[in-house]
Amino acid sequence: MxxxxxxxxxxxxxxxxxxxxxxxxxxxxxxxxxxAVALPAPAEAQVKASTCxxxxxxxxxxxxxxxxxxHCFDDSAALGCPKDxxxxxxxxxxxxxxxxxxxxxxxxDLGDYIAVFYNYAVSVAGxxxxxxxxxxxxxxxxxxxxxxxxxxxxxxxxxALIGLAILFSAYLILNTVNPDTLRxxxxxxxxxxxxxxxxxxxxxxxxxxxxxxxxLTRLSDGKTATSTADCGELTRLKSDLNDAALSQFDxxxxxxxxxxxxxxxxxxxxxxxxxxxxxxRGDNLQFAxxxxxxxxxxxxxxxxxxxxxxxxxxxxxxxxxxxxxxADGAAGNVCASxxxxxxxxxxxxxKSGVCNTGTFNGACTIGSVGAPCNDSSECNKDAGLxxxxxxxxxxxxxxxxxxxxxxxxxxxxxxxxxxxxxxxxGASVCLQREDLLKACDxxxxxxxxxxxxxxxxxxxxxxxxxxxxxxxxxxVTLGCAAGVCVNGENGGMCDEPLDCASRKCYxxxxxxxxxxxxxAGARCDNDAHCLSNLRCSPDNRCVQRNQ
Numbered sequence: 001m002x003x004x005x006x007x008x009x010x011x012x013x014x015x016x017x018x019x020x021x022x023x024x025x026x027x028x029x030x031x032x033x034x035x036a037v038a039l040p041a042p043a044e045a046q047v048k049a050s051t052c053x054x055x056x057x058x059x060x061x062x063x064x065x066x067x068x069x070x071h072c073f074d075d076s077a078a079l080g081c082p083k084d085x086x087x088x089x090x091x092x093x094x095x096x097x098x099x100x101x102x103x104x105x106x107x108x109d110l111g112d113y114i115a116v117f118y119n120y121a122v123s124v125a126g127x128x129x130x131x132x133x134x135x136x137x138x139x140x141x142x143x144x145x146x147x148x149x150x151x152x153x154x155x156x157x158x159x160a161l162i163g164l165a166i167l168f169s170a171y172l173i174l175n176t177v178n179p180d181t182l183r184x185x186x187x188x189x190x191x192x193x194x195x196x197x198x199x200x201x202x203x204x205x206x207x208x209x210x211x212x213x214x215x216l217t218r219l220s221d222g223k224t225a226t227s228t229a230d231c232g233e234l235t236r237l238k239s240d241l242n243d244a245a246l247s248q249f250d251x252x253x254x255x256x257x258x259x260x261x262x263x264x265x266x267x268x269x270x271x272x273x274x275x276x277x278x279x280x281r282g283d284n285l286q287f288a289x290x291x292x293x294x295x296x297x298x299x300x301x302x303x304x305x306x307x308x309x310x311x312x313x314x315x316x317x318x319x320x321x322x323x324x325x326x327a328d329g330a331a332g333n334v335c336a337s338x339x340x341x342x343x344x345x346x347x348x349x350x351k352s353g354v355c356n357t358g359t360f361n362g363a364c365t366i367g368s369v370g371a372p373c374n375d376s377s378e379c380n381k382d383a384g385l386x387x388x389x390x391x392x393x394x395x396x397x398x399x400x401x402x403x404x405x406x407x408x409x410x411x412x413x414x415x416x417x418x419x420x421x422x423x424x425x426g427a428s429v430c431l432q433r434e435d436l437l438k439a440c441d442x443x444x445x446x447x448x449x450x451x452x453x454x455x456x457x458x459x460x461x462x463x464x465x466x467x468x469x470x471x472x473x474x475x476v477t478l479g480c481a482a483g484v485c486v487n488g489e490n491g492g493m494c495d496e497p498l499d500c501a502s503r504k505c506y507x508x509x510x511x512x513x514x515x516x517x518x519x520a521g522a523r524c525d526n527d528a529h530c531l532s533n534l535r536c537s538p539d540n541r542c543v544q545r546n547q
Contacts, residue, residue: 095113129161129167133161204257462476478499493514504524
């Protein structure tokens with residue numbers, strides 16, 4: 001008698017659990033469906049991507065650990081991006097669960113948690129229903145003709161099947177009412193595209209006026225476009241780039257082309273050259289020398305402008321100048337290029353926004369290794385560079401990387417736990433310990449093959465960027481200037497033309513010089529410091545030969 005009562009109680013309890021799960025589930029389905037029907041469809045403008053990325057470009061943007069397409073990249077057509085591109089979202093961190101749900105120990109957001117909990121609950125309910133069916137089947141087989149037992153067993157099997165039908169019909173019901181309710185995604189935050197102003201300013205003539213292009217870093221050797229000399233493989237029109245090509249590169253910056261040369265503008269005439277036209281941005285502009293490129297962005301056009309050296313209005317960025325900048329010269333405000341290495345009084349006259357006023361009456365720089373500086377604010381902080389004095393006999397301060405053997409003033413100029421070790425004659429370099437300095441007599445004594453004399457001591461160096469040197473042979477980089485290994489970027493220090501990628505080193509007096517572009521408006525000592533179609537004017541600026 002008591003055994004039957006306990007059996008009935010257990011059966012009733014199981015029925016109650018299954019029934020409660022099914023009831024709550026059905027109510028939730030109906031409630032969510034009602035809300036989904038009541039909610040208005042989002043406006044199309046709300047689902048458009050503000051910035052479009054390639055998949056590889058997106059997954060390399062910032063820290064993308066444990067990132068997948070579901071959370072970080074979406075290339076659905078509704079986002080309005082070109083083919084092979086989509087929206088890029090921030091990577092939500094995984095949240096550990098205090099109570100594990102099956103094999104799941106962490107979730108990404110609330111939507112992910114609800115989905116995991118639902119799947120877990122359905123699995124548990126399915127197991128309970130399966131047990132009920134097995135128990136009822138056993139009771140049915142062992143009823144031995146007892147009609148009440150047979151009826152009870154059939155009722156349990158029917159109830160279990162009804163519960164399963166309700167549980168597993170949820171997907172069909174929700175998908176019919178509103179498919180969006182099945183996604184269970186929290187609002188996503190789009191990634192802001194990185195913009196490197198210096199890279200864009202140095203390469204903007206690599207693309208036609210108003211056309212979007214990218215500056216790339218080659219993964220095999222870390223080479224990044226730093227001037228128009230790198231146009232080609234290291235700068236690509238955005239429309240010509242594809243996701244497969246990005247497996248070999250990192251995108252350093254996305255820029256807008258400013259080229260107005262004949263070859264840059266469809267239908268452009270021989271008069272359409274950078275010396276007479278400038279790519280401007282404004283309302284209702286029309287291309288002054290040919291049709292706008294098909295890929296050009298609205299608001300950009302090539303317009304007639306003043307040549308460098310001609311008078312202009314207020315100094316700073318100026319569309320009236322072909323070079324794009326109006327500089328405060330000895331004879332008043334004149335148009336200038338604002339390129340790294342060009343003369344300036346303040347950052348407003350430089351494309352990079354940085355003017356080192358302590359060098360050659362002021363020089364525009366991009367804060368790279370070897371660039372002149374007054375303090376670390378004029379150095380590229382993203383690259384971890386700092387301003388330090390080098391032992392060149394002139395007290396020159398330049399931007400340095402703070403790596404092993406890099407010149408330094410104090411420990412704070414060194415990175416990675418290195419110390420600023422004083423040598424002699426005022427020279428100091430970054431090292432872990434002074435006793436690691438390997439003495440040498442010739443290059444053959446050094447593993448790197450580079451023996452350097454600095455501050456009265458002969459020691460081995462690496463020849464890397466910022467390492468001390470006496471000549472170009474002691475560097476693995478382009479050259480040796482102001483006593484350190486440099487890349488020869490425009491705006492950086494130089495001792496001779498071979499120290500510059502442009503092969504144009506403007507000296508302007510005693511001490512080290514500065515690498516210039518040789519373009520219109522660049523400073524020069526003679527015609528050799530200017531591009532072939534330009535000449536050096538009496539006021540030491542590169543100008544058109546007919547000026």
